[in-house]
Amino acid sequence: MTEHLGEDAELYPLGMLDEDAARDVERHIASCSECAERVGQAQAVAASLAAALPLSTPSPALERRLRESTRPQPTAIRRVNLFPFALAAAFALAFLGLGWQSLVLQQRLKTQDVALVTMVHSHFNHVSMSPESANPVAAKILYARDGSWIYIIADKPGGSLHAIAQTEAGVADLGALGSSGETATLLVHPRDRIRSITLQRAGTDVASARLTY
Amino acid sequence: MDELVEAFATRKPSGLDQVYALWSRLFVSVARHVISDSALAEDCVHDALVRVWRSPNRFSGNREMLKAYLVTCVRNESLGMVRREGRRDARELKAARLAPVTSVDPPVVDPVEAQRLQGALGRLPEEQRAALTLAYYGNKTHVEIAQELNVPLGTIKSRISMAMRKLQTDLASPGGSRS
Numbered sequence: 001m002t003e004h005l006g007e008d009a010e011l012y013p014l015g016m017l018d019e020d021a022a023r024d025v026e027r028h029i030a031s032c033s034e035c036a037e038r039v040g041q042a043q044a045v046a047a048s049l050a051a052a053l054p055l056s057t058p059s060p061a062l063e064r065r066l067r068e069s070t071r072p073q074p075t076a077i078r079r080v081n082l083f084p085f086a087l088a089a090a091f092a093l094a095f096l097g098l099g100w101q102s103l104v105l106q107q108r109l110k111t112q113d114v115a116l117v118t119m120v121h122s123h124f125n126h127v128s129m130s131p132e133s134a135n136p137v138a139a140k141i142l143y144a145r146d147g148s149w150i151y152i153i154a155d156k157p158g159g160s161l162h163a164i165a166q167t168e169a170g171v172a173d174l175g176a177l178g179s180s181g182e183t184a185t186l187l188v189h190p191r192d193r194i195r196s197i198t199l200q201r202a203g204t205d206v207a208s209a210r211l212t213y
Numbered sequence: 214m215d216e217l218v219e220a221f222a223t224r225k226p227s228g229l230d231q232v233y234a235l236w237s238r239l240f241v242s243v244a245r246h247v248i249s250d251s252a253l254a255e256d257c258v259h260d261a262l263v264r265v266w267r268s269p270n271r272f273s274g275n276r277e278m279l280k281a282y283l284v285t286c287v288r289n290e291s292l293g294m295v296r297r298e299g300r301r302d303a304r305e306l307k308a309a310r311l312a313p314v315t316s317v318d319p320p321v322v323d324p325v326e327a328q329r330l331q332g333a334l335g336r337l338p339e340e341q342r343a344a345l346t347l348a349y350y351g352n353k354t355h356v357e358i359a360q361e362l363n364v365p366l367g368t369i370k371s372r373i374s375m376a377m378r379k380l381q382t383d384l385a386s387p388g389g390s391r392s
Contacts, residue, residue, distance in 0.1 A: 010373060010378065011355070011373060012285070014288075014373070014377075015247075015285075015288045015291075015293075016348055016354060018296075019293065022289065040274065043281035043285045044281040044381065045380045045381045046281065046284060046288070047239075047277075047281040047285075048326060048330055048380070048384055049330065050243050050284055050288075050322055051327045051329075051330055052322070052326075052327040052331070052350075053243065053246050054245075055242055055322050056238065056241045056244075056245040056254070058240075059255060062258065062259060063233055065259050066233065066263070069263045070226075070266050166263060171263065198264075205268055
C-alpha cells in the first residue's frame, strides 16, 4: 500500500488537481478503503457547496441525448477487412513522421488495393489515448479528418481490448481489437461521427481519447 | 443497496431516469458555474454521466454518495474542458469575484441547503473560508489562490483541506448545521 492521499483527498472533489494528480487519486482509492471514505466525505461537502450556486435548467435536448447515448445499440459500424488498412496506416504514419511527400508512394500504390490508396491519400489526424486505469495500455488513434475511418493501434494490449465509441448519435460498440503479436488494431468506418473512444479490458476502462475534427 | 443506486449501477433505464429527474438541474448548475456556454456545459454533463454509466463498477454506496460522486464527475469534466481548451471566460472571472454565500440571489440550486451552508461557512476561520471560497466558487487553482492571498502553496492546500473537513463535520451535525 502506498502512502495515503493526505490533502489531495479534499482537493480532488473541488477539481483542483491536474489530470495526472486526479488519476493518482482515482487509482489510489480503488485499492484503499480508508482514503476512499475520506474522498467520499469530501465529495459530499463539495455537493453541499453546489447548493448555493445559481440554478440552471437543462435544455430538453440534454435528456434526449442522454437517453440516446445510454440506450444499448447494436453495432452500427461497418467492419472492414483490416489488413490493407493496417498496412496503409503503417505507411501513412511513417510518411507523416518523415514528412515525405506522397509522389513516389502514389506510383507504387496505383496497382494496390483501392482502400489502401484512399487511406494513404486521406487527410488524417492522430491522438494518443490517455490512460484510464492503474494498468493502462499505450494506444493511438489515427482518423480521417472527415471522420470516414478510424484506426486504433494498441501496443502490448495485455489482454483482449474492446473499443466503445461516443458518437453523435449515441454510444456505439466498435468491437474487439484484433491482436497480432505485440500489437492490437481495429479499423472501422463509422456511420456517425465519433467524438471519443474508450478502450476496455475485461469491462474496465483502460484508455480513452477525444477526437477533434 | 438503495433502489436508485442499484438501478443506476446495473444500467437500468429507470436508474438514469431517476438520476436525471432528481439531479439534472444540479449537474447543469455545477457545469455552468465553470463554463458559461450552456451547450458546452451540457456537453460536460452528458459526457460525465455517460462515462459513469458505462463504468458502473466505479461506484458503490448510498444515494447521497452517488449524488456527490456524480457532482464531482461533472465538475471535474467541466474544469477539464476549460483547462484543455483554455476557456477561462467571463463567467469564471465573474465567479472568482463572488462571495458565494453572502451573494446568493435566488434562485439557487437548493435554498434550504444553501442556508445551512451559509451558517457552516460562517463558522469557519476567515482564512480557511477565503481559500475555500476562491477554490470552489472562484474556480481558481491553488497556485492562483496562493498568489492572490500571498501565502505559500502548502498553506493554501492545508487551509482548504481543513475547511472541507470542518464543513463535513458541521454539516453532518444536526445542531451545528443550524444557522
